[in-house]
Amino acid sequence: MEFNPLALVLQVRVRGMRLFRAVTHLGLWLLGISQGGLVLAQDSNQTVQFAQNLFSVIENSKIAEIQVVRLDGNNTNQITVEYATVDGTAVAGTDYQGSRGVVVFGPLETNRTVFIAVYDNTLLDGLRSFRVALSNPTAGVALGTIAEAQVIINDDDGGSSEPPGRGETVQFQTPDFRVSETGQVAVIQVERSKLDADYEFTVQYATSGGMAVAGVDYENASGVLVFPPFCASQSISIPIHDNSATDGARVFYLTLSDPSNGVELGLSRYERIIIEDDEARGIPEARQETAQFQTAEFSVSETGRVAVLQLVRSDHSSPYDIKVGFATVDGSAVAGIDYQATNGVVVLPSFSTNQTILIPIFDNFKADGIRSFQVVLSNLTDGLSLGENTNAEVRIIDDESSTPGSLELTFGPARGFVPGVNALALRANGKILVGGSPGFCVDGSATAQMVQLTEAGALDLFESALPEAATVTAIAEQEDGRVWVAYQLSASESGVARLLEGGAFDPSFAALAADGVVRTILTRPDHTLYLGGTFSNVNGMPHRFLARIVPDGGLDESFQPNLNGAVNCLVPQSDGLVLIGGEFTSVNGQDACYVARLNANGSSDPGFNGGNGNLVRNGTGVKALVVQKDGRVVLGGDFSILYGRGRSALMRLFSNGALDDSFDTSLPTGCAVYSLVLQPDGKVIATGDFNQLWDWQFGVQILRGGVARFLKNGSMDASFNPGSGAAQPLVVAAVLQSDLKLVVAGLFERFNGQSHPGLVRLFGDIATRISNWSYQPGGVMQISVASESGRTYVVECSTNMNAWFPVATNLPDMNGFFYLDTSATNAGVRAYRVIQLNP
Numbered sequence: 131m132e133f134n135p136l137a138l139v140l141q142v143r144v145r146g147m148r149l150f151r152a153v154t155h156l157g158l159w160l161l162g163i164s165q166g167g168l169v170l171a172q173d174s175n176q177t178v179q180f181a182q183n184l185f186s187v188i189e190n191s192k193i194a195e196i197q198v199v200r201l202d203g204n205n206t207n208q209i210t211v212e213y214a215t216v217d218g219t220a221v222a223g224t225d226y227q228g229s230r231g232v233v234v235f236g237p238l239e240t241n242r243t244v245f246i247a248v249y250d251n252t253l254l255d256g257l258r259s260f261r262v263a264l265s266n267p268t269a270g271v272a273l274g275t276i277a278e279a280q281v282i283i284n285d286d287d288g289g290s291s292e293p294p295g296r297g298e299t300v301q302f303q304t305p306d307f308r309v310s311e312t313g314q315v316a317v318i319q320v321e322r323s324k325l326d327a328d329y330e331f332t333v334q335y336a337t338s339g340g341m342a343v344a345g346v347d348y349e350n351a352s353g354v355l356v357f358p359p360f361c362a363s364q365s366i367s368i369p370i371h372d373n374s375a376t377d378g379a380r381v382f383y384l385t386l387s388d389p390s391n392g393v394e395l396g397l398s399r400y401e402r403i404i405i406e407d408d409e410a411r412g413i414p415e416a417r418q419e420t421a422q423f424q425t426a427e428f429s430v431s432e433t434g435r436v437a438v439l440q441l442v443r444s445d446h447s448s449p450y451d452i453k454v455g456f457a458t459v460d461g462s463a464v465a466g467i468d469y470q471a472t473n474g475v476v477v478l479p480s481f482s483t484n485q486t487i488l489i490p491i492f493d494n495f496k497a498d499g500i501r502s503f504q505v506v507l508s509n510l511t512d513g514l515s516l517g518e519n520t521n522a523e524v525r526i527i528d529d530e531s532s533t534p535g536s537l538e539l540t541f542g543p544a545r546g547f548v549p550g551v552n553a554l555a556l557r558a559n560g561k562i563l564v565g566g567s568p569g570f571c572v573d574g575s576a577t578a579q580m581v582q583l584t585e586a587g588a589l590d591l592f593e594s595a596l597p598e599a600a601t602v603t604a605i606a607e608q609e610d611g612r613v614w615v616a617y618q619l620s621a622s623e624s625g626v627a628r629l630l631e632g633g634a635f636d637p638s639f640a641a642l643a644a645d646g647v648v649r650t651i652l653t654r655p656d657h658t659l660y661l662g663g664t665f666s667n668v669n670g671m672p673h674r675f676l677a678r679i680v681p682d683g684g685l686d687e688s689f690q691p692n693l694n695g696a697v698n699c700l701v702p703q704s705d706g707l708v709l710i711g712g713e714f715t716s717v718n719g720q721d722a723c724y725v726a727r728l729n730a731n732g733s734s735d736p737g738f739n740g741g742n743g744n745l746v747r748n749g750t751g752v753k754a755l756v757v758q759k760d761g762r763v764v765l766g767g768d769f770s771i772l773y774g775r776g777r778s779a780l781m782r783l784f785s786n787g788a789l790d791d792s793f794d795t796s797l798p799t800g801c802a803v804y805s806l807v808l809q810p811d812g813k814v815i816a817t818g819d820f821n822q823l824w825d826w827q828f829g830v831q832i833l834r835g836g837v838a839r840f841l842k843n844g845s846m847d848a849s850f851n852p853g854s855g856a857a858q859p860l861v862v863a864a865v866l867q868s869d870l871k872l873v874v875a876g877l878f879e880r881f882n883g884q885s886h887p888g889l890v891r892l893f894g895d896i897a898t899r900i901s902n903w904s905y906q907p908g909g910v911m912q913i914s915v916a917s918e919s920g921r922t923y924v925v926e927c928s929t930n931m932n933a934w935f936p937v938a939t940n941l942p943d944m945n946g947f948f949y950l951d952t953s954a955t956n957a958g959v960r961a962y963r964v965i966q967l968n969p
Contacts, residue, residue, distance in 0.1 A: 175202045178211045178235070178267050179274025184297065186282045189250045192637050194226070194281050196244040196262055198233050201274060209235045209268040210559045212591060213244055213632075218299075218394035220258035220283050225249055230591045231632030233264075234559040234611055245612075245630050247637040248283055258283045259297070259394065299323045300333050300357070300389050301396030308404045311347070311372045316403055318366045318384060320355055323396065328359045331391040335366055335384060341449065342380035342405055347371055351384075370405060379449035379480045380405045404480065407449075419445045421454050421478060421510055422517025429525045429540045432493045434586065437469070437524050439487040439505060441476055444517065446483045453477050454516070455509040456487055463501035463526050468492055475509075491526060501526045532893035535839065535850040537882050538871065541587035543573030547888030551875035555605035555613075556865040560585035562873060563592075563613065564889060565602025580605070580615060580633070585867065587891060593633040600625070603663075606651040612636055614659065616648035624648050626661060639683045644668050652700035652708065657681035660708060662697030676710065678732075691732040692718050698767075701755045706730030709763065711752030721745055723773065724752040725765060725783070740787040741773030748772075754806040756814065761785030764793075764814055766803030779803045780816055782844065793844035797823060798831075804862045807872065811895075813847060815839045817861035817874055835881075836861035837874055837892070852892055853882035870894030900964055911951040915940070915964050922967045925949050927960055934963065 181197035200209065214230035215222060222228030227247035235242055244262065263278045280297045303319035320333070336352035337344065344350040349369040357364060366384065384401040424440035443452060457473035458465060465471035470490040478485050487505065507520045527540055553565035562583040570579045572589065579602050582592030596602070600617035603624070607613050613629040624647055628639040635641070646665030653659055659679035661668070668677045671685055675697045678689040695714030702708055708728050710717075717726040718734045723745050727738035749769030756764050763783045770778040773789055779801040782793035801820035808814055816838055822831040823838055823846050832848065835855025839847040855861075856878035864874045875889040903913050915923060926934040938949045951962075 176205075176209070176270070177201050177272045177274035178209065178233075179264065179276040180262070180279040181241070181276075182279065183276045184280050184282065186284060187248055188284045189225075189248055192248060192250070194246045194248050194283075196246060196279060196281065198242050198244060198264070200235050200240050200271075205235075205240055206237050208237060208559070209271050211267040211271070211273075212265050214263055214265070214591070215246060216261040216263060216397065218259045218261060218280075219392070220260040220281075222260070225258050225283055226260060226281075227630075227634045227637070228593075229630055229632040229634045230593070231630060232559055232561065232591070232611070233631065234557075236558065242611075245636065245638070246281070247630070247634060254285065256285050257392070258285075259392075261394075297324075298327060298331075298393045299396035300331075300386065300393055301398040302384075302386070302401045303363070303398075305398045305400070306402045306404065308406055309370055310406050311370055314370055314372075316348070316368045316370055318368065318401055318403070319363055320366065320386065321363045322357055322361070322393070325360070325362045329391060330356065330358050331389055331393045332356050333389040333393070333395075334387045336387070337368065338383045338385060340381035340383055340402075342382040342403075344382070346373075347380050347405055348382055348403075368403070376407065378407050380407075381449070381481065419443060419448055419452070419514050420517040421452060421514070422507070423505075423519040423522040424484070426519045426521065427523050427525065429527055430491055431527045431538065431540045431586075432468075432491055434540065435491055435493075437489045437491055437526075439489070439522055439524070440484050441478070441487060441507075442484045443478050443482070447481065449480045451477055451479050452514060453509075453511040454507050456505055456507050458489060459504040459506055461501070461503045461523070463503040463524075465503070467494065468501050468526055469503060469524070489524065499528050501528070533849075533851055534893055534895050535837070535852040535872075536893050537853070537884065537886070538891045538893055539884075541873075541891035542583065542886070542889055543587075543589060545574045546886055547572055547875070548879075549888075550860075550877035551888045552862065553602050553605045554863040554865050554873065554875050555607055556867065556873075557582075557607050557613075558609075558611070560868065561590055562865065563605050563607075564875065565605055565615070566888075567601040568599055578633075579617070582633075591632065595629065595633060595635045596627070597625075603647055603649055604651045606653050608653040608657060608659075609655060614651050614653060616651055616661070616663075618647050622646065624663070624665065626651070642669055642679070642683075646696075649696070649698050650700050652702060654702065658686070660700050662700050662710065662712065664696040675712070675714065689732045691728055691734075692716075695751070698751065698753050699755045701757055703727070703757065707735060709755055709757065711755045711765065711767070713751035715745070715747070723747050724767065724769070725755070725763070725787075727787070738785075738787040740783065742788050744773040744789075746771055746774040749802075753802070753804045753818075754816075756806045756808040758808060758812060762790060762793075763787075764806060764808075766806045766816055766818065768802040770799045779818065779820065780840070780844070793842075795840055795844040795846070804860075805864050807864050807866045809839075809866065809870070809895075812842050813839055815850075815864060815866070815872060817864045817876070819860050821859060835859035836876065836878070837864075837872075856881055866894070867891075870896075900962065911960075911962075913949045913951065913962055915949065924965045924967065925962060926965065927951065927962050929960055931961055 178200045181199045185196055187194040211233050213233060215228050220226055229246050233242045259280055259282045261278055261280055264273055267273055300322050303321050307318055309316040332354050334354050337350050342348055351368050355364045381402060381404050386395055386399045421443045424442050428439055430437040453475050455475050458471050463469055472489050476485050502523050502525045505522045507516055510516050548571040551564055551566055555563040565580045570577055572581055578594035579596050579600050580594040582590040584590045596617055599619050602617050604616040611631045616626045618624045622645050624644040626642040626648055628636040630636050644665035645667045646663055648661050648663040650662040661677045666674050675693045676691055678686040680686050693714045694716045695712055697710050697712040699711040700708060711725045715723055720734055723741055725740040727735040729735055748771050752765050752767040754766040762785060766780050778797040778799050780795045780797055780803050782790040784790050803816045803818040805817045817836055821835055823834045833854050836859035837852045837855050839850035841847050857880040858878045861874050861876040864872055866872055871894050872892045879887045881890045900913055900915060923940050924936050925938040926936050928934045
């Protein structure tokens, strides 16, 4: 029996009915395996918060370091939590760099630091402060008692002493207030955050117009609210005028400003006041409006947990609330099995643009294909008419039965990435960084050239600080969550910058300048950085095609390998060795055709002789490298003859650089490979510029537009079927997620005949995993295992994570099976893992 790289572990405590949630994490660190998925139990007592509620920084220190900690519970899992800055007396862009992003705690990590840039000035402006707020922790993890922290910027130019109101906010009780015009007066509550404060402060207020007219619908008001010591709230009274006209709801605004004594404005600093018309008993006949679904079809993965249906109204400026009923209707999807039957009434408030209907989706861990149900609208209020899309079909995409390589319809922005994607990077937290060119358009809207997607494919919080003229050429993440990005400004001008987790420039690192394109970035655990590309100089210093940056941001002048051509790809190996691939034919005065291995000091490794020194070649060189577990190196690029062999675009070398003739892909001449992905089972996925590939099994050419998978011997894997693939077919980058799904990107507009500009996700193999678990009555633990039909699996348990005992052997027949552990009642802490036996 051998461990399959996809074996998974679930740890639960069953005594005392303590419940845990299963999560997925990249890397089987617990089993000592470098790739794959991991399921761990997560203690529901686990919390994440700031280390303290107050941090202080001197403005000339340039960076505020904010500590985030996780407390209690089981720290052996990976968790995430989002953070965002909020203005106070310190203003983003003036006093500090507004930031938001994600903090990632790896296994056993209990402390992480958020870095926020602080700006120095020469003004005598005293103390200023802003807040940092945590939100959206990993499901099952709670925010602790310090979910917000105050950051004080101390003036180094001789500012005033610290005011007593530091850390306090004042704001409206609610962001909206509704009042009938017959109510005569609107009474608006304003609250302070510190109920026990023993000092006084003031805050100004003033009304401003909207559709409501001052003097006609309400009385203009402005003034100063005084909060005496220990006063929790104050109110503002605004007279409202009644009339006999049927003029609908009208809006005006109330604004807070200029709090004194160091107190800051909270988030609800603006109040929208809606005056409801008492004469309106419906919609005037002259007003026509419709409500409908945004589209007639919605798709959701069964692992998505919820289907989100958008409901829209035709008149976004309408001053009336409208209501519409909805109900679900079975199709091939059955309520209670595939989704939760839902019905009700949706209210679209006045001046709103849309509303959502949420329908829970169930994951059944069975291979049962695509199923669908209907959601039907009815009973629009006030005599209005429904639009064309009164029925919406919701398609549930099965994640167990999808063919490896097939297109996942629910992933990514609906209208994609235009004009295309240049670079991808998979972050440690599972999120995906996507880089493009000037004019980058995501889901129909212009945006910065680099965005972030969640693991599920939704746009995420990330505000890139890159220049408008930048074209992203390479992205890499270092271990602390900061991001390296290379970008091109012109044919002879490129930059390399380090970004904080939320996308802002890291002020502790001065951006590098290169006189050519930086095509690849390699980060190392010691925070050294390797850059490869077409450049000859970096920061004005000679570094031809390859450079190394030391942790403090300076160029390593001792690292000066001599190459005669560009470097396109970099792969780390043990003991500081680095594999390089590119367009060069000489390294350090020795022949090296497109690939070489370097020592830590930049010298050539004499134990690696690419192609046995054979210099027969053509094309433009190696574009991608991966190293298999046995040390053999797979090369992808633009060549049809390399090292005297007819290996077009893809070939393999032994760990010493000798040719491996047992690996024969037989790709047709004219193909090019731009990226390679190595699966945990040793299969290789290649993306690039190719269409028809040879299938040895059936002796025919098969369409594989830009994406194909190859077995260990190099033959094409026909079971991985992306259909017609990319239409152009230029696929330049790919990343493999922990669930073995493949995200591919490039300059294509369509994929497998459907409009998916720039980026898609393809289904992968069924990852052997503990997909779900539940604590049953009587102390029984139920474990669900996702697996492949026809293979044999063993479920094992342990109380100490060292000695493991088999408790069940199963042959799944529907891509999964259940196991009931009836002996778990008095087991204390028990861990489970599933092992796939070798075929």
